[in-house]
Amino acid sequence: MSKRVIEVADLIEIYARGVGYLREYDDREEVTGLLIYRDTIAKRLQAGAEVTDEAIKQLAEADDRLIEAIPWLEEHFPEVFRANDDIPRRYWWWHLDEGPQVREEAEKTKVA
Numbered sequence: 001m002s003k004r005v006i007e008v009a010d011l012i013e014i015y016a017r018g019v020g021y022l023r024e025y026d027d028r029e030e031v032t033g034l035l036i037y038r039d040t041i042a043k044r045l046q047a048g049a050e051v052t053d054e055a056i057k058q059l060a061e062a063d064d065r066l067i068e069a070i071p072w073l074e075e076h077f078p079e080v081f082r083a084n085d086d087i088p089r090r091y092w093w094w095h096l097d098e099g100p101q102v103r104e105e106a107e108k109t110k111v112a
Contacts, residue, residue: 008044009055015041016062022069028077035080038066038093066093067100 018034025031041059045051073080074097081097089095092106 008041008049008051011037011041011044012051012055012059012062016058019062019065019069022066023072025077028080031073031077031080035093038063039091042091063093063103066096067103070096070100073097 015034015037018037022031022034025034078097081094084094087094089102089109090106092102095102
């Protein structure tokens, strides 16, 4: 059986939908899975995957909604962000407990 490679645009769509349902999550594994999707998107983009401007816009909007959810995430799933010091700062979504500026810092240093 061949393994289907999921296109980056599809991953972005899944991630965006997941962020939209974030406040319905009741298990830290759901949140962790969502952040792992974001990892995969970042790795594919860093490897040079091509995506449309529309997909990049959708990703940015989903990231904005993730940032807006920081207070809720800290209240309901603080354990997701503990002991993430070994995760590179370019994966800012794993460091949300430090505040929304982690995304800005990553983008300024061009490691997002």
